[in-house]
Amino acid sequence: MDVMKDFEISVYGLGVMGSSLAKNLISKGFRTALFGKSQEERERFHAQGEFTVFSSEEEMIKSLKRPRVIFMMVTAGSVVDCVIDGFVPFLDEGDILIDGGNSHFKDTQRRCHTLLEKGIQFLGVGVSGGEKGALMGPSMMVGGSEKAWKSCGHILEKMAAKMGEEYCCSYLGKEGAGHYVKMVHNGIEYALIQLIADIYSVMKKGLCLSRQEITEIFTRWKGTELNSYLIDITAGVLAKNDIDGKPLVEKILDVAQQKGTGSWTLEEAIARGVYVPTICEAVFARYFSVDQQLRKDGSQVLKATTKPMILENYEEKLKDALYLGMIVSYAQGVALIKKASEDCGWEIDLPLAVSLWREGCIIRSELLKDITKALKESDKNILLSQSFGNLGRREEALREISAKTIEAGVAAPTFLSVISYYDSCRTEKMNVNIVQALRDCFGAHTYERTDVKGSFHTLWMEGEK
Amino acid sequence: MDVMKDFEISVYGLGVMGSSLAKNLISKGFRTALFGKSQEERERFHAQGEFTVFSSEEEMIKSLKRPRVIFMMVTAGSVVDCVIDGFVPFLDEGDILIDGGNSHFKDTQRRCHTLLEKGIQFLGVGVSGGEKGALMGPSMMVGGSEKAWKSCGHILEKMAAKMGEEYCCSYLGKEGAGHYVKMVHNGIEYALIQLIADIYSVMKKGLCLSRQEITEIFTRWKGTELNSYLIDITAGVLAKNDIDGKPLVEKILDVAQQKGTGSWTLEEAIARGVYVPTICEAVFARYFSVDQQLRKDGSQVLKATTKPMILENYEEKLKDALYLGMIVSYAQGVALIKKASEDCGWEIDLPLAVSLWREGCIIRSELLKDITKALKESDKNILLSQSFGNLGRREEALREISAKTIEAGVAAPTFLSVISYYDSCRTEKMNVNIVQALRDCFGAHTYERTDVKGSFHTLWMEGEK
Numbered sequence: 022m023d024v025m026k027d028f029e030i031s032v033y034g035l036g037v038m039g040s041s042l043a044k045n046l047i048s049k050g051f052r053t054a055l056f057g058k059s060q061e062e063r064e065r066f067h068a069q070g071e072f073t074v075f076s077s078e079e080e081m082i083k084s085l086k087r088p089r090v091i092f093m094m095v096t097a098g099s100v101v102d103c104v105i106d107g108f109v110p111f112l113d114e115g116d117i118l119i120d121g122g123n124s125h126f127k128d129t130q131r132r133c134h135t136l137l138e139k140g141i142q143f144l145g146v147g148v149s150g151g152e153k154g155a156l157m158g159p160s161m162m163v164g165g166s167e168k169a170w171k172s173c174g175h176i177l178e179k180m181a182a183k184m185g186e187e188y189c190c191s192y193l194g195k196e197g198a199g200h201y202v203k204m205v206h207n208g209i210e211y212a213l214i215q216l217i218a219d220i221y222s223v224m225k226k227g228l229c230l231s232r233q234e235i236t237e238i239f240t241r242w243k244g245t246e247l248n249s250y251l252i253d254i255t256a257g258v259l260a261k262n263d264i265d266g267k268p269l270v271e272k273i274l275d276v277a278q279q280k281g282t283g284s285w286t287l288e289e290a291i292a293r294g295v296y297v298p299t300i301c302e303a304v305f306a307r308y309f310s311v312d313q314q315l316r317k318d319g320s321q322v323l324k325a326t327t328k329p330m331i332l333e334n335y336e337e338k339l340k341d342a343l344y345l346g347m348i349v350s351y352a353q354g355v356a357l358i359k360k361a362s363e364d365c366g367w368e369i370d371l372p373l374a375v376s377l378w379r380e381g382c383i384i385r386s387e388l389l390k391d392i393t394k395a396l397k398e399s400d401k402n403i404l405l406s407q408s409f410g411n412l413g414r415r416e417e418a419l420r421e422i423s424a425k426t427i428e429a430g431v432a433a434p435t436f437l438s439v440i441s442y443y444d445s446c447r448t449e450k451m452n453v454n455i456v457q458a459l460r461d462c463f464g465a466h467t468y469e470r471t472d473v474k475g476s477f478h479t480l481w482m483e484g485e486k
Numbered sequence: 487m488d489v490m491k492d493f494e495i496s497v498y499g500l501g502v503m504g505s506s507l508a509k510n511l512i513s514k515g516f517r518t519a520l521f522g523k524s525q526e527e528r529e530r531f532h533a534q535g536e537f538t539v540f541s542s543e544e545e546m547i548k549s550l551k552r553p554r555v556i557f558m559m560v561t562a563g564s565v566v567d568c569v570i571d572g573f574v575p576f577l578d579e580g581d582i583l584i585d586g587g588n589s590h591f592k593d594t595q596r597r598c599h600t601l602l603e604k605g606i607q608f609l610g611v612g613v614s615g616g617e618k619g620a621l622m623g624p625s626m627m628v629g630g631s632e633k634a635w636k637s638c639g640h641i642l643e644k645m646a647a648k649m650g651e652e653y654c655c656s657y658l659g660k661e662g663a664g665h666y667v668k669m670v671h672n673g674i675e676y677a678l679i680q681l682i683a684d685i686y687s688v689m690k691k692g693l694c695l696s697r698q699e700i701t702e703i704f705t706r707w708k709g710t711e712l713n714s715y716l717i718d719i720t721a722g723v724l725a726k727n728d729i730d731g732k733p734l735v736e737k738i739l740d741v742a743q744q745k746g747t748g749s750w751t752l753e754e755a756i757a758r759g760v761y762v763p764t765i766c767e768a769v770f771a772r773y774f775s776v777d778q779q780l781r782k783d784g785s786q787v788l789k790a791t792t793k794p795m796i797l798e799n800y801e802e803k804l805k806d807a808l809y810l811g812m813i814v815s816y817a818q819g820v821a822l823i824k825k826a827s828e829d830c831g832w833e834i835d836l837p838l839a840v841s842l843w844r845e846g847c848i849i850r851s852e853l854l855k856d857i858t859k860a861l862k863e864s865d866k867n868i869l870l871s872q873s874f875g876n877l878g879r880r881e882e883a884l885r886e887i888s889a890k891t892i893e894a895g896v897a898a899p900t901f902l903s904v905i906s907y908y909d910s911c912r913t914e915k916m917n918v919n920i921v922q923a924l925r926d927c928f929g930a931h932t933y934e935r936t937d938v939k940g941s942f943h944t945l946w947m948e949g950e951k
Contacts, residue, residue, distance in 0.1 A: 218917040219917065254928060254947065257927065257948070258927050272935050272936055275916040291752050296773060298767065307918060315866075402780055405780075420790070427889040427909075430885075438906075440892055446784035447784050447790060448784075450740050454736070456679055457738050457739070459719060464848075465617060466743060471739050482722045
């Protein structure tokens with residue numbers, strides 16, 4: 022084989038995402054070395070441009086100019102370590118390994134450190150946008166070696182989606198910062214999707230709208246402040262008929278699948294003490310869906326005294342409530358990133374991180390422009406920003422819909438979580454003084470006071486010694 | 487020192503809990519060897535009965551008859567491993583080590599296995615009831631070596647609280663089964679406490695009741711089906727005045743503390759996919775309380791269009807809603823224990839586990855008799871049981887209060903989580919078919935159908951290839 026030399030970058034792994042990213046690179050004019058582990062993978066790969074598909078890791082590495090840049094797109098987990106171990110003997114000081122999979126940020130952190138000891142620069146890159154994003158330009162959240170970013174960041178930027186003249190790709194911080202932001206992106210994605218599903222329930226079961234009416238509403242929303250990829254595809258998904266002409270969504274089993282990133286987001290929220298109730302309800306909705314028998318039994322046994330849902334001007338109110346729900350979902354995610362960045366010393370530029378989601382990724386939305394603006398003005402919780410126009414009208418709609426949803430007996434847990442979050446943020450004085458008093462009463466755990474510093478213990482019960 | 491021999495049991499660690507347990511053992515007539523690490527601890531210990539306080543681990547161990555039984559009551563974590571390592575050289579095959587601290591069940595599992603390799607039998611015992619419980623009779627949830635339980639269980643039983651003729655102490659399963667059940671006990675405790683705090687908010691901020699009126703309501707509830715330790719102490723805590731004659735609870739800072747067990751419960755719920763929204767809101771309420779600045783800012787910035795709360799016959803309705811909230815909290819905890827028991831092969835007897843909570847522990851309540859009964863009839867989710875009398879009336883009250891709380895702008899997240907849980911259990915067909923369709927649309931994740939088996943993928947959008 023007459024092997025071209027001086028390839029600028031290589032892509033390891035030619036699965037759905039890997040081959041799309043490779044085609045993306047080649048189409049942007051980068052001379053690209055590829056590695057496919059099976060003959061089938063290698064033969065399936067077609068593109069227009071300068072590239073070679075290798076069947077030997079060593080040959081692929083030797084074909085690269087220095088510092089070598091290798092973009093790995095393999096399944097997250099132990100496979101990544103195996104692949105890295107295979108590369109290391111052939112790499113030289115200053116070479117760059119990039120992990121574009123959905124790796125856990127703690128794995129990325131570990132790999133950064135162990136590879137740096139060997140003189141190898143590591144980048145953990147969160148890539149969002151699915152197959153089409155990978156091909157046309159994904160959103161890319163980069164973390165790890167800043168030196169590596171300076172050396173090869175221009176290549177990653179050119180792969181990425183663009184919002185106007187800005188690349189939806191940037192370096193966010195050392196170690197696992199990029200994969201962390203991607204993880205939270207996915208947590209927000211869970212929340213937005215479940216909000217859409219819950220508002221669908223409100224429309225269908227609460228307001229008794231037809232599939233046709235619901236589809237038309239989502240279609241009209243595409244042209245409003247709700248404008249976003251997820252609203253867009255919801256309109257498309259609802260419109261889709263099965264071969265018998267009936268709505269396809271109605272034939273889909275109501276048992277949801279998930280990969281790990283939603284649960285990882287919750288684990289992180291717990292570890293860092295960040296309140297993310299909407300992400301929580303969204304992740305648990307998928308878990309809960311698995312137990313069909315419980316729900317079947319429950320629908321027989323559990324009574325409900327309900328009222329029909331009457332909601333004047335419902336299309337506008339539903340839009341307002343959903344809009345506020347989206348803001349609150351982003352607010353929870355951003356608060357988590359902020360806390361992790363502080364805890365880990367990543368110094369993530371929050372408006373920059375959020376701005377990377379404006380194009381290319383699943384949660385891209387019109388709203389993210391305002392959120393980026395809000396975060397540039399202040400790093401306070403974005404729900405408190407004045408950047409969103411009339412939040413008051415939206416709050417009113419959310420409150421009315423939440424209350425009426427309960428009265429109608431329609432389960433819409435994400436909406437209740439949004440109003441809980443909103444009202445919790447409004448509560449200057451919380452009721453946990455009662456919690457503190459009870460804990461001190463039964464466990465002598467002590468409490469703090471509003472008027473004097475220190476820890477106090479009281480004998481609360483009469484006759485107590 | 488003239489050392490008595492043939493002690494039946496020893497207690498290692500004479501802190502608040504350890505010395506109370508030791509006094510408990512001595513008062514029940516067990517000849518007890520004690521170890522206190524500081525002179526102060528040793529001198530502080532007083533009791534009536536047959537005991538010796540040792541300052542040498544070796545001497546303490548030598549004073550015990552065989553098989554030796556050592557009850558450790560030290561801070562959970564690495565300290566437990568240190569103490570165990572100190573004991574091992576002096577122990578013989580068949581000797582029994584008991585860990586009565588709040589250890590993580592995974593640590594208990596590990597210790598069971600490593601000690602068994604050395605011929606030592608290990609028990610992990612969840613002890614609930616605080617200082618008074620430890621002294622008068624706690625609730626004790628035992629896991630680990632069944633052989634050890636058969637050998638020394640009669641001692642533990644006599645230490646424990648009693649419900650009628652039944653001991654609130656039993657062997658629940660191998661490895662970490664006992665500590666697991668204790669962890670979930672604490673998770674339920676979080677939920678019940680926060681439900682009480684939230685209903686206090688509803689009474690105070692929603693219904694504008696005075697402290698006097700609220701205290702009287704809780705006091706009256708002591709004689710109803712809400713009868714429980716936590717309702718009892720809430721009445722006491724609310725009645726307590728500071729030295730200036732003003733309510734003491736009002737002077738307590740609204741920033742809550744916590745130990746790890748609430749978060750552990752959530753981590754487990756996520757790992758096993760069990761929906762526990764009320765425990766979740768309760769744990770996060772404490773986290774959220776820490777950010778006082780956010781709430782101060784939020785109370786200024788976030789508007790709310792609210793209605794005054796009008797609730798006829800409120801005392802009865804609040805009681806009904808709280809009662810249902812309690813059932814749902816126990817239901818979530820029991821569902822988690824059930825899942826963990828299945829996953830880990832512990833074969834926990836659910837009615838037995840729950841019956842241990844009827845006396846001695848923080849979450850003891852009248853309701854647990856009915857829950858035990860319900861679980862004896864069926865291992866289905868206890869919310870679906872017919873054992874609780876008129877659940878319909880309670881559901882009606884919960885629904886009305888939840889809706890009106892939202893309208894009044896009073897944050898009561900645990901109540902909203904309860905209605906979410908209730909209505910989710912009633913939902914035969916969930917909306918996650920929409921979730922599945924969207925995931926397949928953007929990520930080609932495939933979906934299942936209601937009419938045909940298999941995995942399907944659809945090109946959802948017009949013109950899609």
